[in-house]
Amino acid sequence: MALDPTTIRRIANLSRIRVEHDQLEPLSRELNGILGWIEQLNEVNVAGVEPLTGGAQMAMKMRDDVVTDGGYPEKILANAPDRNRQFFAVPKVVE
Amino acid sequence: MAYAIEGTTGPWEVVVGLEVHAQVISQSKLFSGSSAAFGAEPNTQVSFVDAGFPGMLPVINRECVAQAVRTGLGLNAVIHKVSRFDRKNYFYADMPQGYQISQYEHPVVGTGIVEVELADGSVKQIGVTRLHLEQDAGKSLHDQHTTKTFIDLNRSGVALMEIVSEPDIRSPEEAGAYLRKLRSILRYLGTCDGNMEEGSMRADVNVSVRKAGEPYRTRCEIKNVNSIRFVMQAVEAEAARQVEVWESGGEVRQETRLFDSNRGITRPMRSKEDAHDYRYFPDPDLLPLVLEQSWIDALKASLPELPDAKQARFRSDYGLTQYDAAVLVAEKATADFFETVAKGRDPKIAANWVTGDFFAALNRAGASIETSPVSAANLGALLDLIVDKTINGRIAKDVFEAMVETGKDPAAIVEEKGLKQVTDTGAIDAAVDAIVAANPDKVAEYRSGREKLFGFFVGQTMKAMAGKGNPALINDTLKRRLA
Amino acid sequence: MLTDLTIAQAQAGLKAKTFSAVELTQAHLTGVDALNPRLNAFITVSHAKARDQAKAADEAIARGDIRPLTGIPLAIKDLFCTEGIRTTAASRILESFIPPYESTVTANLLNDGAVFLGKTNLDEFAMGSSNMTSAFGPVENPWKRRQDQNAVLVPGGSSGGSAAAVAARIAMGATGTDTGGSIRQPASFCGLVGVKPSYGRCSRWGVVAFASSLDHPGPFARTVQDGAILLGSMASHDPKDSTSADRPVPDYQAACKRGVKGLRIGVPREYRVDGMPAEIEALWQQGIAWLRDAGAEIVDVSLPHTKYGLATYYIVAPAEASSNLARYDGVRFGLRKDGAELSDMYGNTRAAGFGAEVRRRILIGTYVLSAGYYDAYYLRAQKVRALILRDFNEVFANVDALLTPTTPSAAFAQGEKMDDPIQMYLNDLFTVGANLAGVPAISVPAGLDSNGLPLGLQIIGKNFDEETVFAVSAEIERAAGFTALPQIRAGM
Incomplete structure (x- = not known):
């Protein structure tokens, strides 16, 4: 099947969700069950059909270029799990 | 003479393509109403949208779109009347939404041309593949704390134009000329201030090398180079590195690198080692960007x-x-x-x-x-x-x-x-008389054929008049008196 | 009892000063305090704030400033950000999040004078059809099986807490969100009116996103008229939401009185599925008869791609969710579980913060968007979605509205359908089409099954024609004369 444990490991990494080793097999079974069911869409003839990306059938409105927001660092930082002065803080990143 | 890297196996051609990120000049950000100005206190120019708070939604800034269209027109490029915004999904500490809103499949501007003049007087055309609008990320500060990186989101959401060139560039000089020309066009248009020191223009440099007549070899991308000089140096250093790798029997690996301007070398970028899988898909919070021809025409008519x-x-x-x-x-x-x-x-x-x-x-x-x-x-x-x-x-x-x-x-x-020129002939005559009287030997020499001395008399007269004498009148008067 | 009043009745009573807003709110808070320990309908109850708002409502009434919802106590799904009131999305990852802003929909309600009792339980990030995936525990449906009073039934989901609260009379109305049926299915399970308006009618700004192109805020109420009152207040054009429709909000209450005479009502044959309980089929036939009797013309129609709606939904929704939920990374708000490196911090935070169903959907969504699979899954799903929209457009060229059952079953018990995610997903079989197409739909309580549990009928309308949907819903409501009450309710 498509979603073998290696693939699960890869997409879990892309999703930044830690998955324990012993969860890989059961997750693989579960997700393959769902994918197998989803594959019924292969029955549909979609030749020449334009994909529908969203719920709204209109063109996008544009806003004026005016500063109307921002300027409230305390509100931005109030929920931060780790804050240092006026910054958010995370484990050190090496580039 | 075409530029080449001389290796032990002969000359290597350098192939360069540039992705320039140019910060759009606008008052507010691409998808939020917070200020896009540079240099404010940390996290003061941040809205809940820019910080990726739950339930926050993007709304596009008309002026940013206009700036992209103006730039496209300035690059003689195709303007796409229908374009779209996609999400580029990846995690980074200074990218609050967990994705960057960008234009992947359908950019607002298509192919264009930049003409550059080279030192030998020749003119070369560099193709522009596309220009698209996207959000900037925030800023990570790695040097403020021993075990932590600090995040400032002031830049988060500022509009960028990514201008992608064709791999038409063949030397550091051409890379520099292209960037200078591009920067000049952006500044003329008023769409980007082109200030590389402040980071409002930066380049990702794609470099590969090949032997004459070969197809392209593997390229490396050098990220975020922030001056034209460094771009030129980075091209040279990276090309030399690749030549060395190939010639020593190795294989150049496709990877993202950084240019270390202190040491003049490139090195692999650690945080980009992950396989790229950005899972682009159309941003469902936004609708297609549809531009009226009349609007494009009006922008075109107002181009400088x-x-x-x-x-x-x-x-x-x-x-x-x-x-x-x-x-x-x-x-x-x-x-x-x-x-x-x-x-x-x-x-x-x-x-x-x-x-x-x-x-x-x-x-x-x-x-x-x-x-x-x-x-x-x-x-x-x-x-x-x-x-x-x-x-x-x-x-x-x-x-x-x-x-x-x-x-x-x-x-x-x-x-x-009192520097007004003296044109009073009486004053000039008097000055000339005095000089002639004071230098009888020089006058004699001149009259005996040493015409070079004429300059001496002009200088002395001018000096006597504190430089204010009318040179033509002094000449005439001297010629008459010395004749 | 004050808690048995409809919103329309309460408006009249407040205006006539038969009772005060403070009394009305207190009656509901008393009900909440009595029943919530059992129902678990609310995650957060904001007693003090509600009393303050009620007091302000009485002052407004005293000076003659009476707005559409002045003094009406409502429950708010804990997916709407409420300024200064914790908003969790029923997830550990937002357990301590206090929004510094108010969602547009709740701001509209507050502006119209509403009182907020608190924030209601839901499936985590609205992902579920049973309210069983909430990190704050399941919600009990106030309805009981006649033959099995011990069974604890689910209220449906994802807006299970809102539905349970309104059904149990501990809120006069509530907000919900509907991504695949998350208002209409719980409305059907709890004997309520559940309204999913057209996509773009209610702003999504400030609503924790699940699947942006499918998320629809809407109201729960005990009558169609109350649903009309609430939607009228919640709906607006919002410049902060690019997908918000710039259209005037019609008078939905007036539309409820239009009747159905002369309307053409379509009955889509694809909704007659194998294994559907006979009582649901019978109720559907009854609904058809009611509308015919009221002067509507019944038309047999076809929506050929109906059966592919769920599979399409289970690609599109997880794909969007995988991206929408990337912002929960432990950097700016919410839970953080530390790690040596940034990537460990992300992985630990998101593994600890998200429940199993959310993790499952993020993984599926990541997979269907990933390199090499995008075309096979996501792109194909978008094309099928286009075909589903085309089905609706073609049908609506001939009929004014569609009548279908809301759900393939009545409320089930906690623990049932839990082993197989797909069995759970089938709950949304009849509702998901309207989300994919963005068209308005309402579930109206129409009868009881043999267990005495409520069943709803669904009316689906043309894009932005909620008025016809309200007109048909009101006719079903009149004809059904649904008066049954849940066993668990305020004052019992």
């Missing part, structure tokens, strides 16, 4: 004259040399300055003053056109004083130096220092 057109006009209307015209149009501010000086005056004299004394003065003062102590109007007035013979050319240099020092207008300086 661009460097290529201006250079051609300077040559044809003002009779300038290609070199002078190229120098004067490189920056719009310079071109505007020159035109103000040249208006109603001799354009060649104006060009000589601007590219000569004026540029030299700016260089000495470390000033720019914008901060110049000498205004275009004052430089023009100085030229007028020469033409109407109020001052002579030598005094003009002194007046100019005084203008640089004081910022005053030339008439005031001339008045103040």
Whole structure:
């Protein structure tokens, strides 16, 4: 099947969700069950059909270029799990 | 001679493509109403949208779209009337939404052309693949704390134009010329200030090398190079590295690298080692961007004259040399300055003053056109004083130096220092008489055929008149008296 | 009892000063305090704030400033950000998040004078059809099986807490969100009116996103008229939401009185699925008869791609969710579980913060968007979605509205359908089409099954024609005369 444990490991990494080793097999079974069911869409003839990306059938409105927001660092930082002065803080990143 | 890296196995051609990220000039951000200004206190120019708070939604800024269209028009590029925004999904500490809103499949601007002039006078066309709009990320500060990286989201959501070139660039010089030309066009258009030091323009440099006639080999991308000089150095260093890898029997691996400007080398970028799988898909919070032809036309009609057109006009209307015209149009501010000086005056004299004394003065003062102590109007007035013979050319240099020092207008300086040219023939006659009387031996030498001494008499007379004598009248008078 | 009043009745009583807003709110808070420990309908109850708002409502009434919802106590799904009131999305990852802003929909309600009792339970990030995936525990449906009073039934989901609160009379109305049926299915399970308006009618700004192109805020109420009152207040054009529709909000209450005479009502044959309980089929036939009797013309129609709706939904929704939920990374708000490196911090935070169903959907969504699979899954799903929209457009060229059952079953018990995610997903079989197409739909309580549990009928309308949907819903409501009450309710 498509979603073998290696693939699960890869997409879990892309999703930044830690998955324990012993969860890989059961997750693989579960997700393959769902994918197998989803594959019924292969029955549909979609030749020449334009994909529908969203719920709204209109063109996008544009806003004026005016500063109307921002300027409230305390509100931005109030929920931060780790804050240092006026910054958010995370484990050190090496580039 | 085409540029090449000489390896042990012979010459290698360098192939370069540039992805330039140019920060759009706008008041507010691409998808939020917070300020896009540079240099504010950390996290003060951040809205809940920019910080990726739950339930926050993007709304596009019309001016940012207009700037992208103007830039596209300035690059002679195709404008796409329907484009779309996609999400580029990846995690990074300074990217709050966990995705960057960008244009992947359907950019707002398609293919275009940038013409660059090279040192040997040749002109080369560099293809532009596309231009698209996207959000900038915030800023990670790694040097503030021993175990932590600090995040400032002020830049998060600022509009960027990513301008992607074709791999048409073949040397560091061409890379530099392309960037300078692109920056000039952006500045003319007023769509990006092109200030690489502040990061409002930066380049990702794609480099590969190959032997003549080969298809492209594997390329490496050098991220976020922040000066034209560094781009040129990075191309050279990376090309040399790749040649060495190939020639030592190795294989160049496709990877993202960083340019270390202190050591002049490139190195792999650790945080980008993950396999790229950005899972692009259309951003469901946004709708297709549909542009009216009439709106595009109106933007086109309001475009300023661009460097290529201006250079051609300077040559044809003002009779300038290609070199002078190229120098004067490189920056719009310079071109505007020159035109103000040249208006109603001799354009060649104006060009000589601007590219000569004026540029030299700016260089000495470390000033720019914008901060110049000498205004275009004052430089023009100085030229007028020469033409109407109020001052002579030598005094003009002194007046100019005084203008640089004081910022005053030339008439005031001339008045103040009494530098007005003396055209009174009586005064000139008297001065010449005195010089002739004081130098009988020199007069005798001159009359016996040492005509070179004429300059000596002119200099002495001028000196006696404190430099203010009319040179033509002094010449005439001397010629008469020494005959 | 004050808690038995409809919103329309309460408006009249407040205006006539028969009772005060403070009394009305207190009656509901008393009900909440009595029943919530059992129902678990609310995650957060904001007693003090509600009393303050009620007091302000009485002052407004005293000076004659009476707005559409002045003094009406409502429950807010804990997916709407409420300024200064914790908003969790029923997830550990937002357990302590206090929004510094108010969602547009709740701001509209507050502006119209509403009182907020608190924030209601839901499936985590609205992902579920049973309210069983909430990190704050399941919600009990106030309805009981006649033959099995011990069974604890689910209220449906994802807006299970809102549905349970309104059904149990501990809120006069509530907000919900409907991504695949998350208002209509719980409305059907709890004997309520559940309104999913057209996509773009209610702003999504400030609503924690699940699947942006499918998320629809809407109201729960005990009558169609109350649903009309609430939607009228919640709906607006919002410049902060690019997908918000710039259209005037019609008078939905007036539309409820239009009747159905002369309307053409379509009955889509694809909704007659194998294994559907006979009582649901019978109720559907009954609904058809009611509308015919009221002067509507019944038309047999076909929506050929109906059966592919769920599979399409289970690609599109997880794909969007995988991206929408990337912002929960432990950097700026919410839970953080530390790690030596940034990537460990992300992985630990998101593993600990998200429940199993959310993790499952993020993984599926990541997979269907990943390199090499995008075309096979996501792009194909978008094309099928286009075909589903085309089905609706073609049908609506001939009929004014569609009548279908809301759900393939009545409320089930906690623990049932839990082993197989797909069994759970089938709950949304009849509702998901309207989300994919963005068209308005309402579930109206129409009868009881043999267990005495409520069953709803669904009316689906043309894009932005909620008025016809309200007109048909009101007719079903009149004809059904649904008066049954849940066993667990305020004052019992």
